[in-house]
Amino acid sequence: MIFEQFAAGGCQSYLVGCEKHCVAVLIDPEISLVDRYTAAAARDGLRILYLIDTHTHADHFSATQQLAKRLSVPIVMYRSSPAPFVNLRLDDGEMLAVGDLRFKVMHTPGHTKDSMCLLVEDRVFSGDTLLIGGTGRTDLPSGDPDELYDSLFNRLLLLDPATKVYPAHDYQGRSHTTIGAELTSNPRLQRRKREEFVTMMRNLELNMPTHLTEALRTNMSGGKSVAQMLTEASEAVPFMSLEELKAQCELPANNLIILDVRERDAYQQGHIPGARLLPRGQLELRVNEDLPDPTQRILVYCELGRISTLATATLRQMGFDRATALDGGMKSWREAGYPVQSGIE
Structure with missing residues (x-):
């Protein structure tokens, strides 16, 4: 045996x-x-x-x-x-x-x-x-x-x-x-x-x-368990580091769409400068109106990095082949001392 x-x-x-x-x-x-x-x-x-x-x-x-x-x-x-x-x-x-x-x-x-x-x-x-x-x-x-x-x-x-x-x-x-x-x-x-x-x-x-x-x-x-869904999503999307995103934000000509998929109150309390708000719960319903060009480069983030990974996988399934997830989240962005903007869009 x-x-x-x-x-x-x-x-x-x-x-x-x-x-x-x-x-x-x-x-x-x-x-x-x-x-x-x-x-x-x-x-x-x-x-x-x-x-x-x-x-x-x-x-x-x-x-x-x-x-x-x-x-x-x-x-x-x-x-x-x-x-x-x-x-x-x-x-x-x-x-x-x-x-x-x-x-x-x-x-x-x-x-x-x-x-x-x-x-x-x-x-x-x-x-x-x-x-x-x-x-x-x-x-x-x-x-x-x-x-x-x-x-x-x-x-x-x-x-x-x-x-x-x-x-x-x-x-x-x-x-x-x-x-x-x-x-x-x-x-x-x-x-x-x-x-x-x-x-x-x-x-x-x-x-x-x-x-x-x-x-x-x-x-x-x-x-499927939540962990399994997260694992499958993370295997299907690319990621961008905090440092690279900060560098992208500082470029004079930057065509990167930064998408905040948290809820409105979290966004208003503090978000990455220039980020658009599109809550994860509304993503599928609003994507055609808010993101009419599927060829644009999109960076997605949330508070901890899990919801944004799922959202990025969804965007890629919907045809947004240049969607990327932030490696980390708003929490890590704040802890790194990077600039934060508050208020509405």
């Missing part, structure tokens, strides 16, 4: 392959590591056959969709997953054949309705059902402490105590544990009576994941 574990901010993902047949699966991939996954597979001469999410993640952004488009391979989840983009839905007890490896599905609801664990050889990929020193929480959408109790005590924990456990998350830098070690030392598993366990899970009072709404939205619907 070829095995590699990846960590990103507490998220754990796994490339597991058959050395003989040079094929592999990728389990619980996280979107910031897309290039690392493909590089690792290429390094080991592996062809990824399946992209697997053990459940609908609420605390990180899955990379399955992006990788599926890049690699033309199916996305795999448990049959009850709400995600419309899943290509292969598995049921309890079924297996994925990956060369000589066999990944057996154990349906383990509780953290989510669609949670599953994958058992292969001497190890189990437990998703968020069983963590190192903990368990998956049950207070997020489709969570159920009674179901988690059954999944743990009547299924997963009945495996051989020597079975290695590789979870989807660990925030303390640990790589894995075993069924036996968790039975002995995991504090949540010491509540072995159903009533005690369920009561404990219902009273944990945990903080909500930082990106809960956005993660669920993107992982369930196939939509």
Whole structure:
């Protein structure tokens, strides 16, 4: 077996392959590591056959969709997953054949309705059902402490105590544990009576994941996260430095259109001298009136540089091929001590 574990901010993902047949699966991939996954597979001469999410993640952004488009391979989840983009839905007890490896599905609801664990050889990929020193929480959408109790005590924990456990998350830098070690030392598993366990899970009072709404939205619907949209936009536009813009502004004959895409009150409080106001929310509706010549050179800026990057990408999509984003924003311009003009246009 070829095995590699990846960590990103507490998220754990796994490339597991058959050395003989040079094929592999990728389990619980996280979107910031897309290039690392493909590089690792290429390094080991592996062809990824399946992209697997053990459940609908609420605390990180899955990379399955992006990788599926890049690699033309199916996305795999448990049959009850709400995600419309899943290509292969598995049921309890079924297996994925990956060369000589066999990944057996154990349906383990509780953290989510669609949670599953994958058992292969001497190890189990437990998703968020069983963590190192903990368990998956049950207070997020489709969570159920009674179901988690059954999944743990009547299924997963009945495996051989020597079975290695590789979870989807660990925030303390640990790589894995075993069924036996968790039975002995995991504090949540010491509540072995159903009533005690369920009561404990219902009273944990945990903080909500930082990106809960956005993660669920993107992982369930196939939509894009804000970070993904910003990354794609920044890859599609050129940038101009603060210093270059200042030099351009000082030229006696300057045909550069400087476009401020903030709201009117921010513009009035202080803007780059000579800048025009066109709020991002009105861009598509006013662009033909305010920017009649698509061949002109346009420099777009906002307060921090993110909205202007999106706006520049939009302008380029609309045919303004000389639109450029400021590398930074009005905040950086002010901090650099460059001239600021206040008032209306």
